[in-house]
Amino acid sequence: QSVVTQPPSASGTPGQRVTISCSGSNSNIGKNTVNWYQQLPGTAPKLLIYSNNQRPSGVPDRFSGSKSGTSASLAISGLQSDDEADYYCSTWDGSLRVFGGGTKLTVL
Amino acid sequence: EVQLVQSGAEAKKPGTTMKIACSISANIFTTYFVHWVQQAPGKGLQWMGLIDPTDDFTTYTEKFQGRITITADRSTHTVYLELTSLRSEDSALYFCSVAGFGSNNTYFDLWGRGTLITVSS
Numbered sequence A: 001q002s003v004v005t006q007p008p009s010a011s012g013t014p015g016q017r018v019t020i021s022c023s024g025s026n027s028n029i030g031k032n033t034v035n036w037y038q039q040l041p042g043t044a045p046k047l048l049i050y051s052n053n054q055r056p057s058g059v060p061d062r063f064s065g066s067k068s069g070t071s072a073s074l075a076i077s078g079l080q081s082d083d084e085a086d087y088y089c090s091t092w093d094g095s096l097r098v099f100g101g102g103t104k105l106t107v108l
Numbered sequence B: 001e002v003q004l005v006q007s008g009a010e011a012k013k014p015g016t017t018m019k020i021a022c023s024i025s026a027n028i029f030t031t032y033f034v035h036w037v038q039q040a041p042g043k044g045l046q047w048m049g050l051i052d053p054t055d056d057f058t059t060y061t062e063k064f065q066g067r068i069t070i071t072a073d074r075s076t077h078t079v080y081l082e083l084t085s086l087r088s089e090d091s092a093l094y095f096c097s098v099a100g101f102g103s104n105n106t107y108f109d110l111w112g113r114g115t116l117i118t119v120s121s
Helices: none
Strands: A009-012 A018-023 A035-039 A046-049 A063-068 A071-076 A085-093 A096-099 A103-107 B004-006 B010-012 B018-024 B033-039 B046-052 B057-060 B068-073 B078-083 B092-101 B107-111 B115-119
Touching: A009 A018, A018 A085, A018 A103, A046 A063, A046 B107, A071 A085, A096 B046, B004 B092, B010 B018, B018 B033, B018 B092, B018 B115, B033 B068, B046 B068, B057 B068, B078 B092
Parallel strands: A009 A103, B010 B115
Antiparallel strands: A018 A071, A035 A046, A035 A085, A063 A071, A085 A096, A085 A103, B004 B018, B018 B078, B033 B046, B033 B092, B046 B057, B068 B078, B092 B107, B092 B115
16 A cells, blocks of 8 residues: 555547546655656566656657646656556655556556 | 666575675766665565665665665675565565666666566475
């Protein structure tokens, strides 16, 4: 049971915009930045967003992040079949790093 | 090339100890904290703990307290994860990763490929 909560699943059709939420508290998201990761089956997580809304080099601008208060969101626009994966938010709670439970995104 | 190279898969008996390695490129070894993350089959990412290789500072999540030790060998640029009293629930893929801002204020995030540990009698 993680201290930051994500919906277990999300879905969308190609071309659509989907958002994935990450809900926490004042001790974690409320006072720390949020990263987002994409994980394909059998592979290591890949960083999509850091510091709430910054994209690393090479990540398409279809991916965007935001944070407000104790919640954060990942938005994916122009959904593609390749986006079907698990997505995790990550932040800090005191000196401990925490991951959300993950959201499985299905492209219908 | 900057990379994290993890040790190979292992089969362990319940009650025994695992110790797996993460070899880190020398040019980043003391720049970032090194994290260990557990992923059980079909489950999410569980952060286990971290080490600062510059001074061996460690912090662990409560779930593994008392069973986990993370160490760093500065001579070989290797970080180790030791987990004792293994049980079937410890069967998982274990990732090492480095993350943080470098001296040029660029965020760096790199993961190993994972080490599969199977605990079974």
